[in-house]
Amino acid sequence: MAAHHPVEAVDHRSHKFNPHFTETVINATGPNATPRVRKIAASLIQHIHDFARENEITIDEWLVGLELMNEAGRMSNDRRNEGQLLCDVFGLESLVDEITYKLASDAKDEPTATAILGPFWREEAPQKKMGETIVSGIESKDRTWMHGTVADFRTGSPVEGAVLDVWHTAPNGLYEQQDPDQPEYNLRGRFTTGKDGKYDFYCLKPVPYPIPFDGPAGKVLQALDRHPYRPAHIHFILTAPGYKPIVTQLFDRQSKYLEDDAVFAVKESLIMDFKPLEGNPQAEFDLEMDFKMATFEDAKKHAQAGPTEESASGLNVKI
Amino acid sequence: MAAHHPVEAVDHRSHKFNPHFTETVINATGPNATPRVRKIAASLIQHIHDFARENEITIDEWLVGLELMNEAGRMSNDRRNEGQLLCDVFGLESLVDEITYKLASDAKDEPTATAILGPFWREEAPQKKMGETIVSGIESKDRTWMHGTVADFRTGSPVEGAVLDVWHTAPNGLYEQQDPDQPEYNLRGRFTTGKDGKYDFYCLKPVPYPIPFDGPAGKVLQALDRHPYRPAHIHFILTAPGYKPIVTQLFDRQSKYLEDDAVFAVKESLIMDFKPLEGNPQAEFDLEMDFKMATFEDAKKHAQAGPTEESASGLNVKI
Structure with a gap:
C-alpha cells in the first residue's frame, strides 16, 4: 500500500x-x-x-450505505442479484471484467471481447438443437436469425463442442424471471456446436430496458440523477473444453444508450448490425457473429491476469 | 478527488x-x-x-466479496445486523464513530467518549425505575451495582430527563435476541434521571464473548486469521433534551482482549474498574460512572463534524 x-x-x-x-x-x-x-x-x-x-x-451517512447494502442482500435470491446490480451502477463489474479478460480487448485477430455477466443469467437454460428458437409466446416483427461460427482465435479452426448460452429480455424489457407472464426459461437457450463449429438459432432483436429500479441500485441512480437504461443487447456465455470461457454481450448499433449505458458495459467491438432479412418466413433480421476463443495455453501467453484453467471453474480466493 | x-x-x-x-x-x-x-x-x-x-x-474474487455482502444482507433482520458486523471487523464503524464524535475524545473535562453502537441494540428496551435490576433468570456471583450522575460537561449541573439505555450479554456471551433461553429483552433497560441527574441499577459484570461467527463477518475473520472476541463491556446510549446523544461502551479493566478487540472499539477513557462491593446482598461489584453530556450548542463550538440537532434524529444523506 x-x-x-x-x-x-x-x-x-x-x-x-x-x-x-x-x-x-x-x-x-x-x-x-x-x-x-x-x-x-x-x-x-x-x-x-x-x-x-x-x-x-458521519455515522448517519454510513448507516444509509449500510442499509442499502443490507437491503440489496435481502432482495437477492436465485432470480435476482441486487448486490451485483449495485456494483454494476458503480462500474465495478465492468472494471473487474476488463481486468480479468484484458487479453481479450478489441484488437483484430484476438479472441472475442468480453462484457459483464449481469445479474440475470440463470443456470441450466434449456438445451436446444441448432435452428430452433428461444422465443415462446411472443408475437414480434423483430424476429432475428442469429448464426455464425465458433473458431480458435489463433488457428482459425472450428471449435467442436462449444456451448453457446444465450439470454435476452422480452420486448417489454423484462427477463423471464422478472415477468410472471413469460414461460419459465423463455428467451434462454444453450446450443452446442458440432465438428464444423457452426451455430444458428432464432431470437428477437433486443430492446433497451431499464435495470430494476425498485431497490438500492435504483435509489443510488436516483440520488446520482442518472437514468437506469441499458442499450439493447443479447447476453452470451461461451464455453468449450480446453478454451477460456467468454462472457459477453452484443449490442444493436441502432439502439439508444450506447454512449451512456447505466452499467458501463459497451465496447466498440461488440456493437453489431442487425440486417434486414428477406425470404425467410421465420425472421425479419439477420445477425451474423463469429466468436473467437483462446485456449488456456494461448490465453496465458497473452495475459498476466485472467482466470487459469484451474480457477475458471471455481473461486480464486476461498473465504 | x-x-x-x-x-x-x-x-x-x-x-x-x-x-x-x-x-x-x-x-x-x-x-x-x-x-x-x-x-x-x-x-x-x-x-x-x-x-x-x-x-x-478478478471476476472470481469480486464474486467472493459480492456473495459475502449479499449473504450479510440476507442474514440481517430486526434481531441481527450482519452488514454492520462486517463493517465492524474492518474497523469502519469505529472510524465513523471517531469522525462523527471527534469532539468527544478522551481529554479531561470533556463529554464522555463514544464507542460504536454495535449490531445488538434493540429499540424499546423496558423502562425501569432507579434501583431496579435488568437481570432476569440468571444466577451469578458477578452482580453489579452501577450508579453515578449525568451532568452537563461545561457547567457540571445535573441533567434532568436523561435516558440511559443499557444492554449487555449474559454470562454465556449471548445477547437475549441471540439466545432462545433468555426472556425477551433480558439484560436491557432504560432509566430516566430526575432533578438530581442521578441513576442507579443492577446488572452483571460482563464477560468477553465472540461476535457471531456463523456468517460473512466470521468468514472474513477466519480468512484474516483473526479471533472473534470482544473484551467484556456494557453498552449505553444516553439521550437528553437539548443534549447531543452519546453512544458508548464501558470496558472491564480486568478483561482479556482490551488490546485486540475484534471490532476495534476500545478507548482508554472507557476502561473502568469493577470494585468489590461489601454489605449489599444484591451485588458483588460496584461500578461508578459519571456521564458528561454536551449541549448541541457547546458541541457545535468544539466540533466541525458530528451530528447537529436537526440530523441527530434522522439521516444526513437522503437516498
Whole structure:
C-alpha cells in the first residue's frame, strides 16, 4: 500500500483523527492469512478508511450505505442479484471484467471481447438443437436469425463442442424471471456446436430496458440523477473444453444508450448490425457473429491476469 | 478527488487499463445530485476502482466479496445486523464513530467518549425505575451495582430527563435476541434521571464473548486469521433534551482482549474498574460512572463534524 499512499498524504489526512487506527486494523491480520488475502484486505481497509476520512463520513451517512447494502442482500435470491446490480451502477463489474479478460480487448485477430455477466443469467437454460428458437409466446416483427461460427482465435479452426448460452429480455424489457407472464426459461437457450463449429438459432432483436429500479441500485441512480437504461443487447456465455470461457454481450448499433449505458458495459467491438432479412418466413433480421476463443495455453501467453484453467471453474480466493 | 489522487499516480496505474473509465463513471452523475452526494459518490467510485486496479481483482474474487455482502444482507433482520458486523471487523464503524464524535475524545473535562453502537441494540428496551435490576433468570456471583450522575460537561449541573439505555450479554456471551433461553429483552433497560441527574441499577459484570461467527463477518475473520472476541463491556446510549446523544461502551479493566478487540472499539477513557462491593446482598461489584453530556450548542463550538440537532434524529444523506 505504501507505494500508492505516500507518507505525506497520510500525515496530512490523519492529523485530525487517530493516525495509527488504520495501521492497527491492517496489522490485526494474523500470520496464517494467505498472501493474496493479506494484500487485498490491507488495500481494502486502507481505501475504506481513506474514503471515510477524506469525506468525513458521519455515522448517519454510513448507516444509509449500510442499509442499502443490507437491503440489496435481502432482495437477492436465485432470480435476482441486487448486490451485483449495485456494483454494476458503480462500474465495478465492468472494471473487474476488463481486468480479468484484458487479453481479450478489441484488437483484430484476438479472441472475442468480453462484457459483464449481469445479474440475470440463470443456470441450466434449456438445451436446444441448432435452428430452433428461444422465443415462446411472443408475437414480434423483430424476429432475428442469429448464426455464425465458433473458431480458435489463433488457428482459425472450428471449435467442436462449444456451448453457446444465450439470454435476452422480452420486448417489454423484462427477463423471464422478472415477468410472471413469460414461460419459465423463455428467451434462454444453450446450443452446442458440432465438428464444423457452426451455430444458428432464432431470437428477437433486443430492446433497451431499464435495470430494476425498485431497490438500492435504483435509489443510488436516483440520488446520482442518472437514468437506469441499458442499450439493447443479447447476453452470451461461451464455453468449450480446453478454451477460456467468454462472457459477453452484443449490442444493436441502432439502439439508444450506447454512449451512456447505466452499467458501463459497451465496447466498440461488440456493437453489431442487425440486417434486414428477406425470404425467410421465420425472421425479419439477420445477425451474423463469429466468436473467437483462446485456449488456456494461448490465453496465458497473452495475459498476466485472467482466470487459469484451474480457477475458471471455481473461486480464486476461498473465504 | 484530484487533490487526493495526483495525476502522476493515476497515469502510472492506468496505462494497463482504460485510463478514462473511472472518469466516465464519475461524470455520469447528473446535474441534480446534491453536492454532498456528488462528492461522496465520486470519492467512493475512485476508491473502489483504484482498489480493483491496484490489486488486479478478478471476476472470481469480486464474486467472493459480492456473495459475502449479499449473504450479510440476507442474514440481517430486526434481531441481527450482519452488514454492520462486517463493517465492524474492518474497523469502519469505529472510524465513523471517531469522525462523527471527534469532539468527544478522551481529554479531561470533556463529554464522555463514544464507542460504536454495535449490531445488538434493540429499540424499546423496558423502562425501569432507579434501583431496579435488568437481570432476569440468571444466577451469578458477578452482580453489579452501577450508579453515578449525568451532568452537563461545561457547567457540571445535573441533567434532568436523561435516558440511559443499557444492554449487555449474559454470562454465556449471548445477547437475549441471540439466545432462545433468555426472556425477551433480558439484560436491557432504560432509566430516566430526575432533578438530581442521578441513576442507579443492577446488572452483571460482563464477560468477553465472540461476535457471531456463523456468517460473512466470521468468514472474513477466519480468512484474516483473526479471533472473534470482544473484551467484556456494557453498552449505553444516553439521550437528553437539548443534549447531543452519546453512544458508548464501558470496558472491564480486568478483561482479556482490551488490546485486540475484534471490532476495534476500545478507548482508554472507557476502561473502568469493577470494585468489590461489601454489605449489599444484591451485588458483588460496584461500578461508578459519571456521564458528561454536551449541549448541541457547546458541541457545535468544539466540533466541525458530528451530528447537529436537526440530523441527530434522522439521516444526513437522503437516498
